[in-house]
Amino acid sequence: MSLTPAFRTGAREGFRDFLPLSVGVIPWAMVTGIAMVSTGFTPIQAMGMNIIVFAGSAQLGTLPLIGAGAPLWLIVTTALVLNLRFVIFSAAIAGAFRGCSLPMRWFCGHLLSDGVFAACMKRILLSKDRHWQLGYYLAPSLWGWLLWQGSALIGVLAAASIPKSWSLEFMASIAMLIILAPMARLRPMLVAAVTGAAGAVALRSMPLRLGLIAAIVLGIVTGFVAEHWQKKHFPAQDPE
Numbered sequence: 001m002s003l004t005p006a007f008r009t010g011a012r013e014g015f016r017d018f019l020p021l022s023v024g025v026i027p028w029a030m031v032t033g034i035a036m037v038s039t040g041f042t043p044i045q046a047m048g049m050n051i052i053v054f055a056g057s058a059q060l061g062t063l064p065l066i067g068a069g070a071p072l073w074l075i076v077t078t079a080l081v082l083n084l085r086f087v088i089f090s091a092a093i094a095g096a097f098r099g100c101s102l103p104m105r106w107f108c109g110h111l112l113s114d115g116v117f118a119a120c121m122k123r124i125l126l127s128k129d130r131h132w133q134l135g136y137y138l139a140p141s142l143w144g145w146l147l148w149q150g151s152a153l154i155g156v157l158a159a160a161s162i163p164k165s166w167s168l169e170f171m172a173s174i175a176m177l178i179i180l181a182p183m184a185r186l187r188p189m190l191v192a193a194v195t196g197a198a199g200a201v202a203l204r205s206m207p208l209r210l211g212l213i214a215a216i217v218l219g220i221v222t223g224f225v226a227e228h229w230q231k232k233h234f235p236a237q238d239p240e
Helices: 005-022 025-039 043-053 056-067 072-082 085-097 102-111 114-126 130-161 169-185 187-202 207-233
Strands: none
Touching: 005 025, 005 114, 005 130, 025 043, 025 056, 025 130, 043 056, 043 130, 056 072, 072 207, 085 102, 085 114, 085 130, 085 207, 102 130, 114 130, 187 207
16 A cells, blocks of 8 residues: 555654654663573574564463473463464454555564554544555554664663572563553453453463463353353443
8 A cells, every 4th residue: 555645644643643652662672682591592592582472471471381392382372372462462453454465464463562563453444544544553563663673672682781689580470460450340341350260360370381372262262251251241331
């Protein structure tokens, strides 16, 4: 699509809507960069994983397995399960990309993040202007990607000078909560989050972090059930 006035307008509005949430990306990406180096990655390997995977939860979730020498199938399965939510996210906004070429849709899929989905989902679905929708999605997505890569690079380069006693891991959890909190306004998302969190705590004793995988699947299933129930009993209710 060409850079039409509608595209540029959407880009400005999307960037503006996502900017407050994008602050949470910085500590999360920095902690991810530090964690990759702490696991034994070289800076090139760390940034290579960061660019190819571009999914902080999957990166942080698989690093302990990589460091422990876990089998490849378990590492890949863990990453896929941790990223299952993006299947739901992409399906939810897929209608906004009808008419886009396949390469553009693949590119947009790679850029999809929790923060962009949380900030932009509602408005992107309400609009019928394809140019505006694409601009509204791409501007915050590209900004989030660049911010993630730059912040992760800072973490990678600073990892050697940061004492391990600082225990910065909690920053990633806080940043994730900041980004995901807006999605809790949607009841199915809230049900999925509460179920997944409770399952992770209840199943934490399972070996090889399998309890986390089971909790994620459980959260996704209950989220689907809650959404189906809501649509059936409250078809005209606003999700907020």
